[in-house]
Amino acid sequence: MKKTVKIHISGYIFTIEEDAYDKLEDWLKKISTQFSDEEGGQEIIEDIEFRVAELLNDSAIGEEKIITLNEINKVITTMGMPEDFAEETRETTQTSQATEQKSKFDKKIKKRLYRDYDNSLLGGVCGGLGAYFSIDPVIIRVLFVLAFFFGGFGPLVYIILWIITPAAKTSSQKLEMKGERVSVSNIERTIKEEFENVKKNIINQSKSENYRHISNTVQNILNLIFAIIKVGFKVLLYFIAGVFIFTGFVVIISLFAFLFFQSAPDFISGNQNISDINLALNIVPMQMSSFLAQFGLILLIGIPFASILYIGIKMIFKFKTNNKIIGLTATGLWVVGIILSLGTGLSIASNYKADSKQIKTFILKETQSDTLYLDIFNETDDDYISSEINAGNFSIYNSKNKVKLFGEPNFNIKKSDDNNIKLKINYYSRGKTKKQSSRNLGNIDYNWIQKDSLIQFSPYFTLKAPQKIFGQKIKMTLYLPEGKTVYIKDGMSDIIYDIENVQNMWDGNMTDKFWIMTEEGLSVTSEENEEGEGI
Amino acid sequence: MDIANATAQMRKGILEFCILSILSRNDAYASDLIKELKSVDLIIVEGTLYPLLTRQKNYGLLSYRWEESLKGPPRKYYRLTDEGSMFLEKLDLSWEKLTESVNEIRNASRDAINTDDLNDTV
Structure with missing residues (x-):
């Protein structure tokens, strides 16, 4: 079984297997790296894509033909790797320029502060700062969120940085942002990170030049509206996440402070300086141990708030986790909490019959x-x-x-x-x-x-x-x-x-x-x- | 300077010349050009052609028009501009001169090697 993808190249629609798609995309990325910087480069890329579409169309007989890795390999062999025809097609003046540039790139690139859109949640400010200081952006985000709660200057700093820092758009800007040398292999690596961009281009380039002009304007406006909605949504998301984290954090800390720190000596050393909850459990007749009753209470109250805290943190930091296992564990523990608390309640109630x-x-x-x-x-x-x-x-x-x-x-x-x-x-x-x-x-x-x-x-x-x-x-x-x-x-x-x-x-x-x-x-x-x- | 690079540079000039020559006969679209150039082993990988076409177009030697196709979306048909025709004429002349000079030098070199060989055997 293989996953297939539907793609759209130069007006043709193909169903393509995923590995074949990855290969094709990789190749197209290399092509665009090769030509994107030169005059008319976009046109060259479009023409090449057109030819690719034609070749694939010739090999795809019948309507529902699925393109495999084999066919993509054939097409790539026919078209050649960019480095195969780079020397033949490069203009002589450019060759000398390239060697000149090469010697320049050997020097260490000065780092510059950019906004990192590839690694962004809002405006990419934290991502860019992270790249600049070579720290994980998550740490910077945590600092910003903390600054939001203590004093509230976080959002202001963020907005100012958002306005004054440029976004890293080109490959060389992205390398400058990370302070890496601008070499062909480095650029290739950065290009690989532009997964979404290339995918979009494949679709956009299918349209003929004439009406692309008009649709570009419309698209730009739509993109702008989209971007505004997206940012608004993200701000809202951030806010909700912030509230979640705050609530969850406060409740859990107080719960633990309440139950554990005050009553811990009770079941560890037997010292009876007991908390209010423990006291309440102590003076009420029941057949259950007060430890189990407390444990049930912690789970009953703690699990929902722990979940809220967790969801809030996940909304901001987007890390990958096994949600199924975590969800099941949390639900299971909560059910245990319900059962224990119900048991406590019934055990107490039975004494008042x-x-x-x-x-x-x-x-x-x-x-x-x-x-x-x-x-x-x-x-x-x-x-x-x-x-x-x-x-x-x-x-x-x-x-x-x-x-x-x-x-x-x-x-x-x-x-x-x-x-x-x-x-x-x-x-x-x-x-x-x-x-x-x-x-x-x-x-x-x-x-x-x-x-x-x-x-x-x-x-x-x-x-x-x-x-x-x-x-x-x-x-x-x-x-x-x-x-x-x-x-x-x-x-x-x-x-x-x-x-x-x-x-x-x-x-x-x-x-x-x-x-x-x-x-x-x-x-x-x-x-x-x-x-x-x-x- | 390695051999691959040297032939590539040579072929580049020749390729541009051949593209113009083919288009001087009749208008063609990229795949027609590829077919013909491939049949005489002038191009190995098809990707070579496209940057050349675009550059020649940008220099004003070629122009193109969109033409409907039965098999798919509209295709780009290239044709030689007047400027391109003039450029081709000049290229034709210099090609003839070049081949002459090259052949002369190569023949002379070959003769020299042959006589050297003879001298060695004697």
Whole structure:
């Protein structure tokens, strides 16, 4: 099996095998190198191509004849290699010029800065700079992109260079750009790099001279429009690529910083200075290892952003890679990430299937005065004070050696249906099974105390055994008979929750006031009421 | 100066002369010229012809016109210009003079070699 190419030479269309095409193209390139610099050179090249087309047409009998390497070799033998007829056809004056030039070219060529269109993404500035300093243009491009993000002078420098530097168009300019000697073999090598140009020429030269003139103008305009669209597209592409790289880079760096640098000691040395994510995984009940859960999370978030970063880099630097393998690997890893994260989620969710509730009601002792004073404990756990992380109704204390959870209880006041002052405490908890949930209930540790007319509440409840969140909650209700007064001290503001009152006062404003239970409900006592309204 | 280069230079002048001579008979297109020149072994590779034709045209010795062809796209038919005819006449004259002189010298040289040979054998 062989690949064929359709080509167009001097008005003839041929189907040609690829190796034959390469050979023909190589030969035509040599011909154009030979004649392109002399007066009427283009015409000579056209005539030669015309003859080639004729010869091929003679050998191609029938419509769908495919031209093979053999036929191309025959044609080349008939036409001769450029060096075969170079001496016979060169003008005598030129021969002396050529020898003169030869001695000149023996000196080292001075390097000049050009724009390298053959190696360009935008205007060829980076390619040209790379050639000038003999560095890989990719490095220069990286510097330009970095300059774009830090300070933004990159594009400005680029545009200025684009305007002031000429593009290397001729073979000798291209050699000057690279600082190579202009010798025949060097030129030949440069010519080989002009693959696209020659291909275009083969097609263009097929048109007769007359109408080529007109079509040239039209073509020039079209080319210009094309070039503008192309540059616009490339700028857009560059921009998108830049955004991709930036986003991908930032997310991945933060992800790694977040997960690895903070939590690495956790699974390497066992030192428990753990990160927020690790902490979250630590206080949530699950059957999976926290390492696997984290690994899944890294993959789930990291892979898409790594892909974005990769695509962005590829858009700019156009290097060749095995996309299939990379794509499959990335997809595979991402699926692993999804599975692990799903597993984590399910494993967590399964621990919340059952729920339990326990109600304890206490009848408070008779007090001497009619007023009850509500306050919180003054002595609280140091850990509670230093805990800063919040998750739902829990505060989490996290230090090198331990994690401790502090739950926030809710406190409400309602009218009692008899003459007793009652305190009702509702405990709630969830668990994998009913049994487990009631066991979790038992783990809840909450304290309050009555000292005659002073009732003190703990501002938090703690968990006895495992420091795991099972949705534990405490709701307290103080049932106050009509005519009784309470004074809510300032410390209570942490736990009072949505207490209905006649004045419709917001919880935060209810402290440091006397409240009386009336027939309509809890109400601010008269003198405080006036003051309250005056505010 | 190597032999290949020397014959190439010689053939170049002669080729230009022959192209003009063929075109003086009737107009022709490149392939006709190639056929005739090949039949007398004046050109070995066809590529030689095209640069010569273009240069002669640029000097004003030839002109060409496009003519439709049954087999493909239009072909370039070359014809001799008036200037070309005059140039050819001059070339004809100098060719005759040249061949005469060359032959004379070559004959003389050959005779000299022959006598040398005779002298050696004697």
